[in-house]
Amino acid sequence: MPSTDRKRTRIQAENEDRIVSTSLDVFSKYGYRGSTVDQIATAAGMSKANVLYYFKSKNDIYLAVLEETLKDWLNPLTDLNAEGDALLEIQRYIQAKLKLSRTSPAASRLFANEILQGAPMIGPYLKTELKALVDGKVAILEKWMKQGEIKTFEPIHLLFLIWSTTQHYADFAIQISALDSSPKSKLHKDAEKFLDIVLLEGLKGPQYSGVIGQ
Amino acid sequence: MPSTDRKRTRIQAENEDRIVSTSLDVFSKYGYRGSTVDQIATAAGMSKANVLYYFKSKNDIYLAVLEETLKDWLNPLTDLNAEGDALLEIQRYIQAKLKLSRTSPAASRLFANEILQGAPMIGPYLKTELKALVDGKVAILEKWMKQGEIKTFEPIHLLFLIWSTTQHYADFAIQISALDSSPKSKLHKDAEKFLDIVLLEGLKGPQYSGVIGQ
DNA sequence: TCGTATTTTGACCATATGGTCAACAATTTG
DNA sequence: CAAATTGTTGACCATATGGTCAAAATACGA
Helix, strand or coil, X not given: CCCCCCXXXXXXXXXXXXXXXXXXXXXXXXXXXXXXXXXXHHHHCCCHHHHHHHCCCHHHHHHHHHHHHHHHHHHHHHCCCCCCCHHHHHHHHHHXXXXXXXXXXXXXXXXXXXXXXXXXXXXXXXXXXXXXXXXHHHHHHHHHHHCCCECCCCCHHHHHHHHHHHXXXXXXHHHHHHHCCCCHHHHHHXXXXXXXXXXXXXXXXXXXXXXXXX | CCCCCCCCCHHXXXXXXXXXXXXXXXXXXXXXXXXXXXXXXHHHCCCHHHHHHHCCCHHHHHHHHHHHHHHHHHHHHHCCCCCXXXXXXXXXHHHHHHHHHHHCHHHHHHHHHHHHCCCCCCHHHXXXXXXXXXXXXXXXXXXXXXXXXXXXXXXXXXXXHHHHXXXXXXXXXXXXXXXXXXXXXXXXXXXXXXXXXHHHHHHECHHHHHHHHC
């Protein structure tokens, strides 16, 4: 077996990385149950036995892929800055998520699959680390509300909206391409424009909305 | 085998219905590959062989479930009425979709799973029937834009936003409950309020936005 | 180059799963 | 009630799949 205690060999590093990156594609396309070790092995250009020499089970591969992908996927939220301008910060966050959706659709689908199946692996993580991160960002949103920079509402729903709309372009790409034939570059540009126009306007602080309402 | 040509017997009707409704739960929870005929049989309280007496394959069950669920799931969009008030119509549509997400989360997850896996079954349907329906509704949105009832943007993205945000509450329910401990009734009320406040304001026609922008 | 540690794999095993079938049970029909 | 039709299931089959293992191949340090 590959020594866990010593340093990783060159070959170990190469193969483990290759397995993980290949597995992201496979798992995101077919889900955990729908993916087989043989598929992964073939896609990575090695034998099944060899894959299982580096990871002792399919589940271990899946965990490695999740961990590897998780941090990148959630990074943009970390950057939401309490000191910045509310609307600009939100706009930046939306754009960062949209970009991720475009450049890493597999990561998005991997999580969508995992959550849909009831988050059997990352359930605990959601309740602890992610919850802590989200609570912090919710507090920032509340601060902005008190300062009148954005309207008042239950702040977590803004996060849900941003997540769902941006990830939709990765997770439901097949449906989108069936309904809209424009090239992906236009699609994503239009998505960004739309969210910009509608959301930023809709979020603007209550001092304006009172006037508009009349 | 159950006669396809003649009329359905009482027992056929009962059992086929039971299988389909049970399968919705199973398929939506574990996906197609993750669900087994045995699971379905057990959940429906019959033997595997008996289930396969009514549907000759797992795939046939899946198709029946999809078909059964599809129409209910898309009904609200049909109701979007060109003659009505733009914002009210959109608001009604959002509320209808949110309600479906609350009352039929399994249907939502079934589709999410199907689309995530690349829509192997309903792909053709998406490109024909759903596309036609969507094209018609997009035309309505464009009309509203020309009349200045709502802002101007690529209209299909509004549909994507409504679908993604409303279905998110069903598809990502596990994540949501990990991050927000409020009871589901409050959650959905807040979601509705939030979408109301932000979206309807953000969508309002360009005659207002010019003023706000300055 | 030699010996050791690492890497690779074909063959194999146990289990899970979709699906079939013949025999038996219940229901319907005349 | 008897025959015919419909319904039910345990046993079985073929295949797929996760995982093991011993033996062969390769890489690597002294």
